[in-house]
Amino acid sequence: EVQLVETGGGLIQPGGSLRLSCAASGFTVSDNYMSWVRQAPGKGLEWVSVIHSAGNTFYADSVKGRFTISRDISENTLFLQMNSLRAEDTAVYYCARASPGLITLNYWGQGTLVTVSS
Amino acid sequence: QSALTQPASVSGSPGQSITISCTGTSSDVGGYTFVSWYQQHPGKAPKLMIYDVSNRPSGVSNRFSGSKSGNTASLTISGLQAEDEADYYCSSFTSSSPWVFGTGTRVTVL
Numbered sequence: 001e002v003q004l005v006e007t008g009g010g011l012i013q014p015g016g017s018l019r020l021s022c023a024a025s026g027f028t029v030s031d032n033y034m035s036w037v038r039q040a041p042g043k044g045l046e047w048v049s050v051i052h053s054a055g056n057t058f059y060a061d062s063v064k065g066r067f068t069i070s071r072d073i074s075e076n077t078l079f080l081q082m083n084s085l086r087a088e089d090t091a092v093y094y095c096a097r098a099s100p101g102l103i104t105l106n107y108w109g110q111g112t113l114v115t116v117s118s
Numbered sequence: 119q120s121a122l123t124q125p126a127s128v129s130g131s132p133g134q135s136i137t138i139s140c141t142g143t144s145s146d147v148g149g150y151t152f153v154s155w156y157q158q159h160p161g162k163a164p165k166l167m168i169y170d171v172s173n174r175p176s177g178v179s180n181r182f183s184g185s186k187s188g189n190t191a192s193l194t195i196s197g198l199q200a201e202d203e204a205d206y207y208c209s210s211f212t213s214s215s216p217w218v219f220g221t222g223t224r225v226t227v228l
Contacts, residue, residue: 035216037164044121045156045164045207045219058216061119094163103152103211104169111163 002026002107004095009112016085016116022078022095022109029071033098034078035105036069038091048093049080053100063089085116122147122208122220129226135196138223140208141189146218148189152211155184155193159204167206168193195225203227 008020020036036048049059049069057069068081078095092113096105123141130136140147140155147153153171156164166175168184171191181196191210195202208220 033216037217037219044222045209047209047215047217047219050216060215102169103150103216104154104166104209105164105217106166106169106175108163108165 002097004097004107004109006093006095006109006112009093009114011115011117012085013118014086014116017081017083018085018114020080020082020093020095020112020114022080024076024078024095024097027097029076029078030073032100034069034071035096035098036067036078036080037094037096037105037108038089039094039111040088040091043091046091051078082114085114087116090114090116119146119212119215119218122210122218124206124208124220124223126221127224127226129228130195130198131228132198132200134198135194136198136225138193138195138206138208138225140191140193140210140220142191142210142218143189145214146210146212147186147191147208149213150211151186153184153186153191154209155182155191156207156209157202157204158207164207198227200227 003025035050092111094111095109097107155168158164172184
């Protein structure tokens, strides 16, 4: 069974850093496109970043230069390193998978809440 | 990349059919067949309902169907049920980023 479990969210001051983790089971992270999508309180979904199976990474303009997506093959885990956090980064962050051959996010984790506030 | 445009809300009575539109441009919806629809209940993660414009994942009711014409995609829910009350988001592959999402539509079952 495919499962994605995000951890690492919490309350952080503006300008601070946080690393989110997404532990995967039932499939191999490095064989899939893996993405982070966020949702601000009461707002819609916003794509944040993706890492391709080949290792290429892409970012939304709103986080480019501040966030870094990565993966650990041995731990089968996806990460999102978030630096220089701003109030507008406050959101639930979801980890999601696009199965091989699909250009759609067909598996999602339950999300982890990041709150940026002083 | 601007969000795709969806109506803020759509409502219908049980048993009726409703349609949610998703309007983009030739750089996203109109240029690719990679349009998806997600259902999201309050406090829950999004669930894929339609992918590649009109395909249903295994386990999704055939009451959900998708289509596309030009720069606008549509999701139709037939035989509306109470459990269909949720937020719905479209998404599309784009020429500048892997995915862009729609603004979201709240579906209310009257």
